[in-house]
Amino acid sequence: MRSVSIFAGSVYGNAQHVAEEVQTMLEAEGASCEVFTDPSVDDFKEAESVLVITSTTGQGDIPPNLEFFHSELRDTFPLMDGKPFAVVALGDSSYGDSYCGGGRQFFELLNELQGKSVSELFEVDAMETLAPEEEVVPWVKTQLSELTE
Numbered sequence: 001m002r003s004v005s006i007f008a009g010s011v012y013g014n015a016q017h018v019a020e021e022v023q024t025m026l027e028a029e030g031a032s033c034e035v036f037t038d039p040s041v042d043d044f045k046e047a048e049s050v051l052v053i054t055s056t057t058g059q060g061d062i063p064p065n066l067e068f069f070h071s072e073l074r075d076t077f078p079l080m081d082g083k084p085f086a087v088v089a090l091g092d093s094s095y096g097d098s099y100c101g102g103g104r105q106f107f108e109l110l111n112e113l114q115g116k117s118v119s120e121l122f123e124v125d126a127m128e129t130l131a132p133e134e135e136v137v138p139w140v141k142t143q144l145s146e147l148t149e
């Protein structure tokens with residue numbers, strides 16, 4: 001069973017809280033899991049399975065704690081060679097075109113790095129729910145076998 005590396009991008013703590021709730025669920029399911037909030041490219045290369053859980057800030061921007069990580073990945077371009085990944089995007093549809101832009105940027109990059117996407121981008125709209133973990137935890141559970149096999 002592959003272990004899951006969760007890369008959490010958060011400004012006010014929502015996405016980080018969701019990442020921690022997902023970690024609790026994964027461990028209860030018997031999967032090993034680590035949450036990174038200040039990751040390096042080496043953390044990414046060592047990951048067996050990648051789960052990005054990120055909010056969006058500014059106008060479609062990646063939160064500052066993952067900004068450098070994202071640009072380092074762009075610059076060094078460590079190919080994933082079919083490694084499974086999923087991306088969860090927390091956003092707010094009142095931002096219009098920049099809705100979930102942070103998650104979308106990661107989803108595009110991981111596809112370019114030739115990871116194996118286990119699903120389409122999973123978007124959670126703050127206009128619709130105040131408890132994103134209630135949507136994200138069950139969703140990740142449905143992706144568990146794809147992420148870890």
Ligand SMILES: Cc1cc2nc3c(=O)[nH]c(=O)nc-3n(C[C@H](O)[C@H](O)[C@H](O)COP(=O)(O)O)c2cc1C
Nearest residue numbers: 010011012013014015055056058060091092099100
């Ligand atoms: C200053 C600011 C800018 C934001 N910009 C966007 C945006 O461009 N697109 C979007 O979908 N959501 C945007 N959001 C909404 C956040 O992504 C959303 O509230 C999310 O749940 C915050 O999670 P966090 O606490 O992990 O940062 C913005 C929120 C704030 C406060």
